[in-house]
Amino acid sequence: MTTTQPMDRVPPPPAPARAPARWPGVVGVVGEVLVTGALVILLFVVYELVVTDLLADHRQDELSQQLQEDWDRPTAEVVPVHESKLGDAFAVLHIPRLGLDYERVVLEGTQEKQLAQGPGHYTDTAMPGEQGNSAFAGHRVGKGSPFLHLDALRPGDPIVVETADSWFVYRMLGDAATGDVDADPSGIPGRQIVRPEDIDVISPTPNAPAGAAPTGTYLTLTTCHPRYSARQRLIIHASLDGAAISKADMPNGPAALSER
Template sequence: MIRTLFRGLSQLAITAGAVMLLYVAYEIWITDLFSDQAQDQVSEELREEWSTPAPEPEPDFGEAFAFLHIPRFGADWERAIVEGTDPDELEDGPGHYVGSAMPGELGNFAMAGHRVGRGSPFIALDVLQPGDPVVVETVDTWHVYRVTATRVVDPSESSVVAPTPGGPMNGEATGAVLTMTTCHPKFSTRERLVVHATLEGSVAKADSPDGPAALEEV
């Protein structure tokens, strides 16, 4: 009877392990596939929208409105940024914290993105170094930010997306900054990895159709 019990427990453990492996594979690879397809779609829709004479100025929830370029991640790396940070929005790509500043504005242009799975847009966020360029492309302007700080915080630390990072949520903005947040460490939601950057300058696409020199750095 004991032998039968051990055999049953062993089979149960094997089954549980197989289920866990399937779940991990789904979270890492299958969700990446779905999110990559969604990212391609919202990117294409945004480029098409920009080709019209009068694109909508205010994005709806889940709508792409800008492109994020991080040269440190690769010369051709870009992701469409969607409005909102709910799970549905983050399935499609990096999401803009509703109510935070828009690209190039005074205040904190804040984004969230998955680190592992669902496209993994911020999987390499920890490799960014002070001075690295982060370029945000809008319909008519390139906004160049420079990384100033990277830190790890508790998920409850909402002040990282305040108008002035570290200040009160209803405080006044003291500069034009960009913030990216993601889970930390990889495969965990225990903490948040946060990268801050400061606006270096903006250039009109009419004056630089191929983008600023910062896109060629790193």
Template sequence: MSTVAPTAPEGGGARSVVRGVGEVFITLGLVILLFVVYEVYVTDIFSAAKQREATSALDDRWGTPADPERVERFDGLDEGAGFAKMFIPTFGADYSFTILEGITEKTLEIGPGHYPDTAYPGEPGNFAVAGHRVGKGAPFNDIDLLNSCDAIVVETRYNWFVYRVLPKADEVADWAGTRAADPRCVGVSPLGAPYDKVVGQRIVSPGQGEVVAPVPGLPGAENSVGEQVTLMTLTTCHPRFSDRERLIVHAVMVKQWEKDPNNPGALPPELKETV
């Protein structure tokens, strides 16, 4: 009895190619998904542990005998050293990050980093701080939600400094008739020249480093300013999951609370503010 070899189904080769391509895409999709999970969630776990260590180290330093003159000293800080704490009350009572010196990738994996050569807390000029928006602790994940007059409270060894977000671009013209009446906006108003272009929030390109200049947007202008405004600037990537642009938040210092050595547990009332 003779036999006949089975005939391959028509189009079988094409189906194999399609199946192979599909499997490749599925594998790539899984790899990308795992990468996203790692970047968004796993790095948060690692960064949270590093942030706790930095905060503990800072608390230990603050626990050593105080300077009799109670003078803040920020000179000689090493890259990655914590020197202050930042609170944003509208983000909840548990929002607290130790600010570290420097903006290297290693430092920003621990927490918000201070731009070298910018002012320190409470100093005239621009106290500029960078932070991740997604993963690695994501301290600045929600800073796009900050509104004008929202408080950013900075704690140093001997002081509390209260900064408040400046008016946004679309609020400047009508500020006197709108937000100016809000009790939280005391000390906040559109700034005059040469700060008249400095607003509460803006989007810039990564190359616009002048946003952290003493007079944001005008590097060198500070030399002609009789008395520099005391500012704080937050910078992060924009939009989320991209570094195509930078989101910038500018705030102005409105108050300083000197810590009472006889009542070290006293907190500024701004820490109790909510949305």
């Protein structure tokens, strides 16, 4: 009798290999990039808003000490303010409205190298006390934030500039349009918001053509506006209140330093 052999079972063909999924890997890489970018931005913000303030404050302490040492030398050795060179510290700015202890050393020049240390004096404008417009620039946020609260000033507020031998008391102007008692006869407002290209605000007579003869003795402070933006400029105009005050006669400063 013939025995039937069982048929060999043919194994099924292997299932086709599946390609590895790509999307989870791509999403992971994108996520890592975004997290890294966010950390970089956060570190940059911390550096700009915190670290640069600390560095500028430390530099201001150094400048204040150096300037006082220079001023304590015999008069013949002190460099006159009009001979100040780019980067020289030559004055101290006091704004009592921003604190009775508010004082910032002012450097000659408004390049970033100077503004990273404190307020800077526009080189082509008058020196403190001279006829014309003495103009200072300062950062609103970061680099010491010297003009952070400049918008807190009110008409009539004193702004005092101290040099080696004199005190100059300026007072913020009012606005004739609003009937302020401290308005300037020329119609120069105490506060303006302008575009960065509106450079007439630092003309010898603020807002007049640059070539026009000065009509008074002014001080102008400029900073970015609004905070955290350089889209516009906040401008404060002040005029000299009386003559220069000799430090020999008043070494501790004028009474205006105590006004708030």
